[in-house]
Amino acid sequence: MLADIVLIIHLFFVLFVLGGLPLIWIGAWMRADFARNPRFRLAHLAAILFVAGESLLGMVCPLTWMEDALRGTATESGFIQRWLHRVLFYDFPEGVFTAAYAMFAILVGVTYKLIPPHPRRA
Numbered sequence: 001m002l003a004d005i006v007l008i009i010h011l012f013f014v015l016f017v018l019g020g021l022p023l024i025w026i027g028a029w030m031r032a033d034f035a036r037n038p039r040f041r042l043a044h045l046a047a048i049l050f051v052a053g054e055s056l057l058g059m060v061c062p063l064t065w066m067e068d069a070l071r072g073t074a075t076e077s078g079f080i081q082r083w084l085h086r087v088l089f090y091d092f093p094e095g096v097f098t099a100a101y102a103m104f105a106i107l108v109g110v111t112y113k114l115i116p117p118h119p120r121r122a
Contacts, residue, residue, distance in 0.1 A: 003070035010063040011087070017051060020044040021108055028115045038117040045112055052105035055098040 024044070027035025034040055054061060 003067045006063055006067040006070060010061075010067065013047065013063065016044070017047050017104075020047075021104075021111060024111055024115060035115065036118040038119065041112060041117040045108055048101070048105045048108045052098075052101040055094075055101045058094075 020040075021044070024035050024041070026032075051061075
């Protein structure tokens, strides 16, 4: 059960990293305050930099490691578990993911520069 919780947390982290960028673009276009919220923007930038950094260093994601450790050698998995795994993990060479993470991090950095966060209004 704990491994499933870690998997769900991992899914939400991935959704935050991937979904955050289009939300920022759409929010900036709509002039929504959240798109320039410094905490949201720094958290988003830090998240993708962490992912890209660990990939460039050849590290295993802590959430992946934790889930694997909690699962032990169990091979049976439930329906939801299998589908969440299929959404999060693919069978491509590691370099493909490293390049994708690095390019996405650059895109987030460029967005941070082009649509800078603003201090919160009083």
